[in-house]
Amino acid sequence: MFFLRGASGSGKSTLLNIIGGIVTPQHGQVNIVGHDFCQLKGLQKDRVRADHIGFIFQQFNLIPYLSILENVILPCRFSKLRRDNAIKRSGSVLEEATYLLNRLYPKGKFSFHRTTSELSVGQQQRVAAARALIGQPQLIIADEPTSSLDYDAREAFMALLFDEIKQSGSTLLYVSHDPTHQHLFDSVVDMSLINPHLELAL
């Protein structure tokens, strides 16, 4: 589990875009789960991202016109690997989604067929987490996932997330400007170490 610390404007988004294969760096190498991104074409990078990476963003994670369940199973639409994993674990994609949601909502008692527009931010973040986790991708990238949450919700979310990560054995790359939780992680990396132009940009 990695904690990547950096203030706003430190180039986090760019780094995440590079790791996700959205942006190609001008120099250097990107190697994700054994795939050298610089060798791959756009479509192939999309494939790798779909198969091996799950994202959780700070806000607006969900597609408003799809239901909770439909949002969670999205990655299985684009990755056969994760689809197969989900089916292997729970028999069907929908059942796997329901299972994950139940774990992330231990006290929740509402229908998962509802649209996401009625959910609170905290609830939305947990749906996003379920979506990132479905099909057990090897890398979970969380970009300031708790910044929009209040203190209680934050703690609860972190606990649930860590629980799931331990279960699936995925690598977690947690990005934040707030060092409060960094002690929970195996490694801490500061953006200033990665981005030598940081001083200039600021």
Next chain:
Amino acid sequence: MKNINVTYSHFLLVWALTIVLSCFIGSKAFAADITEIDWEVLIPQDWNPNQAFEDMTDEEYYALSETELVILEQSVQAMFDAAPVVEAFDGQQVRIPGFVLPLEFSGTLLKEFLLVPYFGACTHTPPPPANQIIYGKLKTGTKFESIYLPVWITGTLTTTRSQSELTESGVANGVDVQSAYAMDVQLIEPYIE
């Protein structure tokens, strides 16, 4: 597996060849049956309505009075009306170009028409003689765009014999059945030079 593939493509090749060959032969045979004709051959060799005029010398022609001229022209017209047909064409498959005069329709599709050698047969005087008109019928109505453009007509010609008798001066005497060309039309195509 390999053997089966060879046999299959073999079969396809033979099948394709057969199709191509039969089309070729068929079209040749088809073409052999259809004679392309022009309007002149529909006129019997021995029929010349203008004979009277041609036999006259120039002096005799200018010596004719008004009434004599009219009578002579009328007799020519009568010969036009009672023009004989070339019976050899009965039952023949022919292809002939001409202009269409629509008669009967099925919806907007053409079913019966008259075929003539030139456009404006209904406005020019004199009208064409009876052996220069073909009465065409189609089994199924066909789309027909413009009466102003010439077409190729392909079909089987039939002839009906006139029961008229011509007197010495060439005036028709009691036409019972108009001699005529009729055709069971198979194909109408646009005429392109």
Next chain:
Amino acid sequence: MKLRLIAKKSLISRRSTAILTILSIAMSVALLLGVEKVRVNAQSSFANTISGTDLIVGARSGSIQLLLYSVFRIGDATNNISFKSYQDLAQQKGVKWTIPISLGDSHRGFRVMGTSRDYFSVYQYGEKRTLEFASGKQFEGVFDAVIGAEVANALNYAIGDQVIVSHGTGSASFAQHKDKPFIISGILKHTGTPVDRTLHVSLAGIEAMHVNWQGAVKKRKASKALTEANLQPDSITAFLVGLDSKIASFKMQRYINEYKAEPLLAIFPGIALYELWDLMSVAEKALLIISMFVVLGALTGMLAVSLAGLNERRREVAILRSVGASHWHIMGLLITETVLLTVVGILLGLVLLCFGIWFAQPIIEKTYGLFIPVTAPNIREFGMVCVLLIASLIVGLVPAYRAYKNSLADGMSIRS
């Protein structure tokens, strides 16, 4: 979850604009196909009206005009033919039958036509179909009338009813032949031609009406009895000719056109019909071009709506990219939305068209004698629909490309 499902849900979430887009496409499709239907059916309606007639003869005027007033009861003749000329021509060698036509009177908006008894057995329409009686029989007495199916329906007439004929062919007349009522002796079956909208009487009947009648002023009663023998008309409006041999048509036509006694015009109905269609084709082409522009307008509207909504959807696109959607997926999604809207629009347009025709059918038939059936689309209409679908695909490419460009710039930065 298929792309189609995502596209469908996406459109449903933006219901109001989607419905408006669908409506505008539907209306333009209904217009385009409607214009085409009217065109084809107007042509075949005209062609169906006359069959088996070799020549139509009237006073010298234009050929289309003669065709229109004699057969379609549209417009009026400028002059009449003397009865003597008619009789002379009817007796010519080679003439198999003639049907005289006398026009100029009407009854409550429907034309009254004087003709001979032969009309009912000789006249043909459609594909050599003769007229049939639904009830009653043809006229025998001077004041008998046979009416078409539409007249009977619209005015609720039955055999034995009395009918007052008005002078002139307008929808109203202030000069009526009140003293000479006609009695309905027969009602014809439906034909789908102007025959349905006509009242048929004998030539003697027309003549009897106008006895003592001079320009809307009635003279003293005549002393002569009104029998058929006394009621030979002086003139008729036109007559139809059937010949022994079609080949002789040219000769007869020439003879009539050069008739010394009075100026006459003999036309081939088929030629006049084509001339009429030629004339109509100008209007038809114009209508077609207009409706194509309307369709273009609807497509442009759809494009505008799609482009306008793109900004809002940048978030959505970024999310999809993050879960593994490629650029092709995104473009496919947007194109699918466009095509889906068009497909629904076309289907709705077809429904609108069916309803429109079904609703307007009786009105059009009554007013113009045009019968427009509700039929499945023909090949040309089908082709138009296919072109529209392809156009919608091309239209969809524009927002798809824009979204692609946007997502290149955005990456996964989810803008708020």
